[in-house]
Amino acid sequence: MRLAFMGTPAFAVPSLAELVASGHEVVAVYSQPPKPRGRGMKLTPSPVQAFAETLGLPVFTPESMKAAEAIETFRSLDLDAACVVAYGQILKPGVLEAPPLGCLNLHGSLLPRWRGAAPIQRAIMAGDARTGVQIMQMSEGLDEGPVLLSETVAISPRDTAASLSERMAHIGAGLWPRALAALERGGGQPVEQVGEPTYAKKISPTEARINWTRSAREVDAHIRGLSPFPGAWFEVDSDEGPVRIKAMMSGLADGSGPAGTVLDDALTIACGDGAVRLERVQRPGKAAQNAEEMLRGFAIPAGTVLPSGSEPPRGER
Missing domain, CATH: 3.10.25.10 (Formyl transferase, C-terminal domain)
Structure with a gap:
């Protein structure tokens, strides 16, 4: 299939590697623009951009995917589908509807629980015994689209956000070939989310302070x-x-x-x-x-x- 990949952090890198290894044609990689990091505040590409460049893949880093020029460039790629993993930008209908098979998103929870920006952290903080990775059809709403493929992941009493994230990144990457194969043969039937949603808002520095009065x-x-x-x-x-x-x-x-x-x-x-x-x-x-x-x-x-x-x-x- 002719694909675009959209992702930014290290969590997304295994998914890009899996798509390339599976033989799909990744014609464009989208990532957030390089940001100043380190003591010298040198502009540094995201983990996805750095990995894509080692593979010789074309990389796009628009400041906003809402811009008309960015949307037109995306539409001109003549894609079958777009694969999104923690990209970090809102995609408007002009982008979501451009590929015939739509934009698919890998999300790190069992939806509709923990929609939003920090699902892995929130699941551990809430004491959840399990979470999951799911590939869903993207819609305009925040993580509201129907689910195409899902894998449950147990949360260990010794898991940190880092250890759980690394495990989920690799499990999620393994879902992509199955999900795309199902769509390619017309057999993928996304299932609407069921249940009361909860939201994984970003973590604020003040919220990170430990409250010793809790259990x-x-x-x-x-x-x-x-x-x-x-x-x-x-x-x-x-x-x-x-x-x-x-x-x-x-x-x-x-x-x-x-x-x-x-x-x-x-x-x-x-x-x-x-x-x-x-x-x-x-x-x-x-x-x-x-x-x-x-x-x-x-x-x-x-x-x-x-x-x-x-x-x-x-x-x-």
């Missing part, structure tokens, strides 16, 4: 769901003032006490019900490290009481 299970899910980005965080006082530390990995632990109390010298923190042990953390300007490594140079002794997320950060009081 240990909720705090643990919050930490793992936001790892590595943007990172759940808490504040601790130091000689230089309050320091914001990110919790990158945690686990349930024995112990209890007033919420936010450090219970031992291994960063076991009391929650509203139960306790969590912080296993991997990150201080400002430092690389992530095991908690025991950080504690050798930055002590947080037993008895320390950490402010809860229900309180505003120091700078917002």
Whole structure:
């Protein structure tokens, strides 16, 4: 089939690789424009653009797919279908209706649960036991189109957003050849979504703050769901003032006490019900490290009481 691929982050790269390996003709790759990154703020292409260029595929990075010129260019590609994975732009009817077989989207949840921008993070944060990857026919509404193919994925008690995302990226990539083959032979029958939708809104920095008054299970899910980005965080006082530390990995632990109390010298923190042990953390300007490594140079002794997320950060009081 003659395809366009539209994607931006690393999550989308396995799908592009699978489509090329399956023998489809990818005539254009669309990705978000390069952005300044790193200390030098050098313009850096997205993971999808970088990968596509290694394959010698034509890459388009329009600022907006709503622009008439961008829509006309897309329509001129004479596509059979477009495959979309976390592209990051809204597609208007002029784009959605251009390929005869439409625009197909790989979404990281079991729709209609977790429509929107952060379905993988939200599923872990909510304590869901399972999620999934689905290929759906795109419509104007936010992730409202009918589902063509679906695969359920179990969420492990040790999954982070990073580990679950990587697993789902590869499982989702494997759905593309089956979905396109079904459409090509006229056998694909998309099924309308059923049930009450929930929405996976973007994560705000303030929302990422840990609220120790919640149960240990909720705090643990919050930490793992936001790892590595943007990172759940808490504040601790130091000689230089309050320091914001990110919790990158945690686990349930024995112990209890007033919420936010450090219970031992291994960063076991009391929650509203139960306790969590912080296993991997990150201080400002430092690389992530095991908690025991950080504690050798930055002590947080037993008895320390950490402010809860229900309180505003120091700078917002």
